[in-house]
Amino acid sequence: MxxxxxxxxxxxxxxxxxxxxxxxxxxxxxxxxxxxxxxxxxxxxxxxxxxxxxxxxxxxxxxxxxxxxxxxxxxxxxxxxIGRTFQISALAMEDTVLQNVMLGAVGADGSPWRFLRPVLRDKALRSKAADALKRVGLQDSAARRTSDLSHGQRRQLEVAVALTLKPKAxxxxxxxxxxxxxxxxxLTGFLDGLRDExxxxxxxxxxxxxxxxxxxxxxxxxxxxxxxxxxxxxxxxxxxxxxxxxxxx
CATH class of the missing domain: 3.40.50.300 (P-loop containing nucleotide triphosphate hydrolases)
Structure with a gap:
């Protein structure tokens, strides 16, 4: 088994x-x-x-x-x-969608927040974040401010953050x-396909x-x-x- x-x-x-x-x-x-x-x-x-x-x-x-x-x-x-998404969104609403994925991924990795802003210039991390956005269907929203997303799109964005860490669960x-x-x-349809990840x-x-x-x-x-x-x-x-x-x- x-x-x-x-x-x-x-x-x-x-x-x-x-x-x-x-x-x-x-x-x-x-x-x-x-x-x-x-x-x-x-x-x-x-x-x-x-x-x-x-x-x-x-x-x-x-x-x-x-x-x-x-x-x-x-x-x-x-x-x-362990990739977690929250009941109450932990996203930074004034940042762009792409910035949230980049900063959230590094923050979840345990890095101190004061060192995160220079990370936005990291090309490798930017590429990883862009790939995560594509996988959740938000690639066309990368430059949008997060506060402009629908509630469901914010849930998908949280999943994109988790995906950058290659979650096992x-x-x-x-x-x-x-x-x-x-x-x-x-969102139900989206999560149904996510179980393959x-x-x-x-x-x-x-x-x-x-x-x-x-x-x-x-x-x-x-x-x-x-x-x-x-x-x-x-x-x-x-x-x-x-x-x-x-x-x-």
């Missing part, structure tokens, strides 16, 4: 008496989209922060390509191959947030997008995974309907 690209093993994280992550084990295999769903306050953001290095677990471990990265910081994990935190129906449809761990509230994209779904409730399975399995699960999906399943 193929080994997972990304895996957590029995992760635990508490804030006082609150168990935000309670013995969470989850894995991501090559070519798949594994969605994590759950109600507000379920612990999804805490789980993502632990996987990406912003928060250290109290117990358990995180592996990328079989290597333990539990103690590695965010920049080290990015260089190792994407971790996406609610990429559909703030998009209308048409924007969600467009690297598998995607997708945290998302848009259930239409989740059901259209996911190969597997894990349901997180009060810090615990209560069910993992295919779309059909999750749709038919009485426990999931009671805890989260309700009559919309």
């Amino acid at each position: 193929t080994d997972p690209v990304l895996a957590t093993h029995n992760l635990q994280k508490s804030f006082g008496a609150l168990k935000a992550t309670n013995d969470v084990s989850i894995d991501l295999y090559p070519g798949e989209i594994h969605a994590v769903i759950g109600p507000n306050g379920a612990g999804k953001s805490t789980l993502i922060a632990q996987i990406c290095g912003g928060l250290k677990p109290d117990a358990g471990r995180i592996e990328l390509l079989g290597q333990d990265v539990t103690q590695a910081n965010t920049a080290t994990r990015a260089k190792a191959g 994407f971790v996406m935190d609610e990429p559909m947030a703030g998009l209308g129906a048409e924007g969600s449809k467009t 690297a598998p995607i761990l997708l945290v998302e509230h848009d259930m239409d997008a989740v059901f259209a994209l996911a190969d597997r779904i894990s349901v997180l409730v009060y810090g615990q995974i209560i069910e993992t399975g295919t779309v059909d399995h999750i749709r038919s699960s009485a426990a999931v309907r009671e805890a989260y999906l309700g009559g919309d399943a």
